[in-house]
Amino acid sequence: MSTSPAYSGTDTDFDLVVIGASYAGVGVAGAAREAGFSGRIALVGDETELPYQRPPLSKGFLLGKAGANLPLKAASFYEEAGIAFIAGRRAVALDRQARQVLLDDGSALRFGTLALTTGARAAALRCPGAELDGVVTLRSIEDAQALSERLGAAAAIVIIGGGFIGLEAASAAIALGKQVSVVEAGTRLIGHAVSPEISAYMHRIHAGHGVTIRLATKVERIEGKDGKATAVLCDDGTRLACDLVLSAVGAVPNTELAAAAGLAVEDGIVVDDFCRTSDPAIFAAGDCTSHPNVFAGRRLRLSSVQNAHDQGRAAGGTIAGKPEAYRSVPWFWSDQYDVKLQMVGLANGGSTDILRGSVEDGRFSLFRYEGDRLAAIESINKPADHMMGRRLIAAGRWPTPEQAADPGFDLRSLA
Structure with missing residues (x-):
């Protein structure tokens, strides 16, 4: 660095x-x-x-x-x-x-x-045992260096929080051969940011790689021995043994x-x-x-x-005296395993979601409409859809739901 x-x-x-x-x-x-x-x-x-x-x-x-x-x-x-x-x-x-x-x-x-x-x-983890050695957060380069070193020596990690940081860290830990558990208080993974369909898809991806996922579950306390974290006790009575805990409960x-x-x-x-x-x-x-x-x-x-x-x-x-209002289209991305998840726009809920591509092949997008307006696109390994979505939503031009559902329709014709 x-x-x-x-x-x-x-x-x-x-x-x-x-x-x-x-x-x-x-x-x-x-x-x-x-x-x-x-x-x-x-x-x-x-x-x-x-x-x-x-x-x-x-x-x-x-x-x-x-x-x-x-x-x-x-x-x-x-x-x-x-x-x-x-x-x-x-x-x-x-x-x-x-x-x-x-x-x-x-x-x-x-x-x-x-x-x-x-x-x-990083939001503070509020439970008994949060102060134990081996309970870490990830926000800065110093945090990442410490986590990287601890991962090298760890056998099992519990990640508290099923958002982007938690899931990205989970995929890295799996790649390093670690036993990984994710504890999420909500009813689905990254539920604050993506549609239920994308949440379910990412759940299947992580479970398929061996991650133990516990949804609608809260952490009761973190147990320790000699000042070091040894297990996470959940509110349903489940005890997850570990030698490293990553708190990823928001910002x-x-x-x-x-x-x-x-x-x-x-x-x-x-x-x-x-x-x-x-x-x-x-x-x-x-x-x-x-x-x-x-x-x-x-x-x-x-x-x-x-x-x-x-x-x-x-x-x-x-x-500098050259004012221009902030009007940028929001976009986000996350890399987990060989999955590139990209999002553009903001859907407020209650949207009509149109599938474009193949879920089975792991290359698809959800075009999320609120009324007649295309509010957001969520893409799995479909970077072209994401890039076109950024252009179209910014310009206020988008395909009809019928056009989005038609695999033969060329989105570039709207640019």
């Missing part, structure tokens, strides 16, 4: 300070500069590494397939763009009146404009800095279409925000690379 160039400057006055150095933070700083922002920019991150890609951490990284290629930008980018990258520092207080951010080393940065891209953290937006400063917070820092908070001098973007989403038809918080990157760039453009 590449470490960041040390910031050795003494300047504490900046025209733009960005707090949080991941997709959204890099997007804000980079887009502002590209859009002609000529003032002094500081990007503050609480990790010592260069801002890096996070999706591989629960995928290839655990299998030793990703490492040195993780940085979002080369170190030279920050120098060439005139961005002071201040690494290993955490913002602890925000004084809106003085336009000043206090860092954890006691220093302070003054700003003309501030952008909060503080992201999210919590890092809104404390904003809330303490009196900014509007509602399941995320409240922003408008241009990523402006309730203070005109402060912007926010990424996993920490709640924004009005035109595709959902409501305000929501999205945790995705696409949202963080695109929202960050929208904020950067607005800060």
Whole structure:
């Protein structure tokens, strides 16, 4: 992993300070500069590494397939763009009146404009035994390195949470020859994000690879011996012996800095279409925000690379005086075993789902309609459908349900 160039400057006055150095933070700083922002920019991150890609951490990284290629930008980018990258520092207080951010080393940065891209953290596991050695989370490069090392020595792992991170980690653990159990409180896997059909398909895939899956099950406690986790006890009385537990029970937006400063917070820092908070001098973007989403038809918080990157760039453009409302089509992906699951759009439920392709062959898509509107497409090993869906939903053009169901209909004719 590449470490960041040390910031050795003494300047504490900046025209733009960005707090949080991941997709959204890099997007804000980079887009502002590209859009002609000529003032002094500081990007503050609480990790010592260069801002890096996070999706591989629960995928290839655990299998030793990703490492040195993780940085979002080369170190030279920050120098060439005139961005002071201040690494290993955490913002602890925000004084809106003085336009000043206090860092954890006691220093302070003054700003003309501030952008909060503080992201999210792994939700805490709340049960007896959660503090035992061998109970881990997966959010940062440090987490991934620790999990990778522990997986090498483990025989059995229990994963608490059947969402994307939990299932991606499960597929990696199976590939490493481990005994894997997944405990999910909901009635289906990744139930918050995909249709029941896709949930059932992924359930079959994981079960077919030997994963023990327990749905509608809660963790009563984690048992231990000599301070180390040895088993997970479920509320139905089941005891799952293990020597490693991964807590993957969701993410919590890092809104404390904003809330303490009196900014509007509602399941995320409240922003408008241009990523402006309730203070005109402060912007926010990424996993920490709640924004009005035109595709959902409501305000929501999205945790995705696409949202963080695109929202960050929208904020950067607005800060530079070239405002463009955030209107990007949401899209997501997940790699598990040899399955590439891709999603575009947002379905609110109650949709009519049209199958295109073959479930038996493991190459199909569900076109999800809400009334006459194509709200989302969920694809299994059908990247062409996904890419075309991104174009069509963005353009407001889509096939009729009858056309989507016809394998001979060429989606490209609508582009």
